[in-house]
Amino acid sequence: MTALRAGHPRLQELAALTRRWYLQLVRDRLNLGLTLLQPAFWLVFFGGAVRRMVDDRVTGTPDYVSFLLPGVVAFTAIGTSISGAVPLLWDKETGYLDKLMSMPIARASLLGSRLAFQAAVTVVQVAVILLVAAAMGVRVRTGVVGVLVVLGVTAVLAVALSAVFLALAFHGPGHTTFFAVTGFVTLPLLFTSNAFVPVEAMPTWMALVARANPLTYAIEAMRLLVTSGWGVPVVAHLVGLVGFTALCVLLTHHRFRTYTSAR
Amino acid sequence: MGDAVTTTRLTRYFRRHAAVDGLDLRVPAGEIVGLIGPNGAGKTTTIRMLTTLLRPSAGQALVCGLDVRHEAVAVRRLIGYVPQEKGVRHLLTGRESLEIEADLHHIPRRRRDQRVAELLDLVGLLADADRMVSDYSGGMQKRLDLACGLLHAPELLILDEPTLGLDVVSRHRIWDYVRRLRAEGRAVLLATNYLDEADRLCDRITIIDRGREVVTGTPADLKRDVGADVVRVSTDRPEVLRSAIGHRAWVRQITIDDAGDLHVHVDDAATALPDLVRDAVRHGVDLTGVHYHRPTLDDVFLRHTGRVLAGHPA
Ligand SMILES: Nc1ncnc2c1ncn2[C@@H]1O[C@H](COP(=O)(O)OP(=O)(O)O)[C@@H](O)[C@H]1O
Numbered sequence: 182m183t184a185l186r187a188g189h190p191r192l193q194e195l196a197a198l199t200r201r202w203y204l205q206l207v208r209d210r211l212n213l214g215l216t217l218l219q220p221a222f223w224l225v226f227f228g229g230a231v232r233r234m235v236d237d238r239v240t241g242t243p244d245y246v247s248f249l250l251p252g253v254v255a256f257t258a259i260g261t262s263i264s265g266a267v268p269l270l271w272d273k274e275t276g277y278l279d280k281l282m283s284m285p286i287a288r289a290s291l292l293g294s295r296l297a298f299q300a301a302v303t304v305v306q307v308a309v310i311l312l313v314a315a316a317m318g319v320r321v322r323t324g325v326v327g328v329l330v331v332l333g334v335t336a337v338l339a340v341a342l343s344a345v346f347l348a349l350a351f352h353g354p355g356h357t358t359f360f361a362v363t364g365f366v367t368l369p370l371l372f373t374s375n376a377f378v379p380v381e382a383m384p385t386w387m388a389l390v391a392r393a394n395p396l397t398y399a400i401e402a403m404r405l406l407v408t409s410g411w412g413v414p415v416v417a418h419l420v421g422l423v424g425f426t427a428l429c430v431l432l433t434h435h436r437f438r439t440y441t442s443a444r
Numbered sequence: 445m446g447d448a449v450t451t452t453r454l455t456r457y458f459r460r461h462a463a464v465d466g467l468d469l470r471v472p473a474g475e476i477v478g479l480i481g482p483n484g485a486g487k488t489t490t491i492r493m494l495t496t497l498l499r500p501s502a503g504q505a506l507v508c509g510l511d512v513r514h515e516a517v518a519v520r521r522l523i524g525y526v527p528q529e530k531g532v533r534h535l536l537t538g539r540e541s542l543e544i545e546a547d548l549h550h551i552p553r554r555r556r557d558q559r560v561a562e563l564l565d566l567v568g569l570l571a572d573a574d575r576m577v578s579d580y581s582g583g584m585q586k587r588l589d590l591a592c593g594l595l596h597a598p599e600l601l602i603l604d605e606p607t608l609g610l611d612v613v614s615r616h617r618i619w620d621y622v623r624r625l626r627a628e629g630r631a632v633l634l635a636t637n638y639l640d641e642a643d644r645l646c647d648r649i650t651i652i653d654r655g656r657e658v659v660t661g662t663p664a665d666l667k668r669d670v671g672a673d674v675v676r677v678s679t680d681r682p683e684v685l686r687s688a689i690g691h692r693a694w695v696r697q698i699t700i701d702d703a704g705d706l707h708v709h710v711d712d713a714a715t716a717l718p719d720l721v722r723d724a725v726r727h728g729v730d731l732t733g734v735h736y737h738r739p740t741l742d743d744v745f746l747r748h749t750g751r752v753l754a755g756h757p758a
Pocket residue numbers: 458463481482483484485486487488489490
């Protein structure tokens with residue numbers, strides 16, 4: 182228990198790093214505004230405009246906004262994970278990361294504080310999305326507990342994706358590569374998942390790809406929670422998602438250690 | 445008390461290229477030691493090994509007796525490091541930057557705010573403490589970096605070109621803080637390619653070139669070795685003049701720099717100058733300029749490397 186006593190060095194450094202992430206986010210007003218409003222915009226845009234082009238028999242529900250909600254959550258998580266890697270990318274490029282690494286902090290604190298912060302930001306965004314969705318008439322079938330689980334899924338997904346993009350930030354030679362790769366992967370990642378079309382309605386080859394895309398598990402779990410109810414599949418999808426996330430975090434931790442442990 | 449830094453045959457390769465090559469460096473406690481060399485000499489690479497950011501390829505480096513390779517965490521607690529690049533503290537005020545770094549150094553919370561205020565005061569930033577660092581001038585940013593490096597009262601402060609690109613007033617302020625640290629018995633390792641800075645500040649300097657130690661000593665000893673006076677002669681036929689005066693008894697050493705100027709080290713410029721001019725006339729060598737001065741570290745550097753160290757502040 183001593184490890185958790187207030188004033189413990191690890192807690193002190195985690196608090197300081199989190200404070201830094203927080204100040205950098207809230208002081209960047211435009212970025213903050215977009216961070217909060219963009220996801221809700223997508224929901225209104227897709228829900229309002231695209232629903233007319235979609236066949237109810239494909240989505241399996243007449244309530245396209247409910248169907249789409251998890252997809253917008255996933256889309257938001259991707260965008261936030263990419264922009265969330267940028268502060269560390271800058272720290273790496275300005276040399277400040279080296280300064281941090283010359284201080285007596287744990288490597289895991291830097292990565293851990295960033296992943297936790299990313300999860301928190303994404304949860305806030307998704308809470309806003311859920312409020313907008315509620316205003317558009319969406320009722321989550323599994324109630325308040327279901328909403329909390331959706332937020333939990335969001336947090337786990339945010340950690341997984343942030344870990345992947347942080348690994349890319351440390352791996353690449355510089356920000357040009359980072360932005361080139363992230364600009365290229367977002368849409369394919371989304372369109373090879375079940376964000377817009379349920380897996381059952383896909384052609385076989387596409388269903389195979391979607392099954393290999395970890396976004397599908399997160400989306401499927403959330404979709405069940407929002408549109409139908411509890412059940413074994415929800416748990417199965419969650420287990421898959423958590424496993425994938427653990428893998429991503431391990432990979433990134435390893436990348437980060439290699440990068441920061443005296444080369 | 446032991447040495448703050450001892451390296452033995454410290455070496456670092458980047459691929460096949462040795463950036464630091466068998467360096468023996470010593471920083472005794474309570475001294476300011478200068479690591480002097482042109483760009484690319486290996487100063488930053490040496491410092492990055494001492495700050496545990498780079499792994500030595502061979503040899504050993506001890507900081508306060510601790511091996512940088514095997515006791516990295518303990519070493520990080522003992523050093524204050526002011527990197528070469530200015531600390532870009534994105535969207536933070538000066539005070540916030542210091543508070544955050546104080547927490548990262550695990551300075552107890554109840555002492556933190558007072559310590560931060562002390563350091564802001566020390567580097568003259570108290571009045572600007574709550575402004576954004578991005579609005580600071582280069583000199584202010586560098587002073588903030590210095591304050592960050594001093595937060596935890598380190599045994600060893602490592603400064604990598606701390607006054608690069610600073611105005612004269614800021615440079616003098618930084619020198620004052622560094623001297624104050626020495627007065628407190630702390631050790632300072634200062635990398636610079638400003639020789640006047642090294643001359644005024646350092647108790648001892650090590651000149652390195654292409655990763656190797658060239659010479660080590662106190663500035664006074666090194667200058668004394670050069671000779672009593674240096675006569676600098678500009679001419680379009682430096683080689684002819686060199687052979688014309690080379691055998692003279694008053695010549696201690698002659699070097700020709702990249703600009704083609706002759707640097708003649710002599711015991712006494714007053715007696716040497718008439719002879720030198722006479723020899724030039726006899727050999728038909730036109731002199732376009734003759735100056736003489738007491739030896740500086742520039743002369744030391746030229747004597748040991750055969751080159752002039754560029755990069756002087758205005
Ligand atoms: N990360 C690196 N990768 C490859 N070469 C490097 C790296 N860092 C420094 N070097 C090379 O090592 C040599 C010494 O560089 P450095 O220590 O930065 O010199 P200084 O600080 O004295 O200007 C230079 O030739 C430089 O190009």
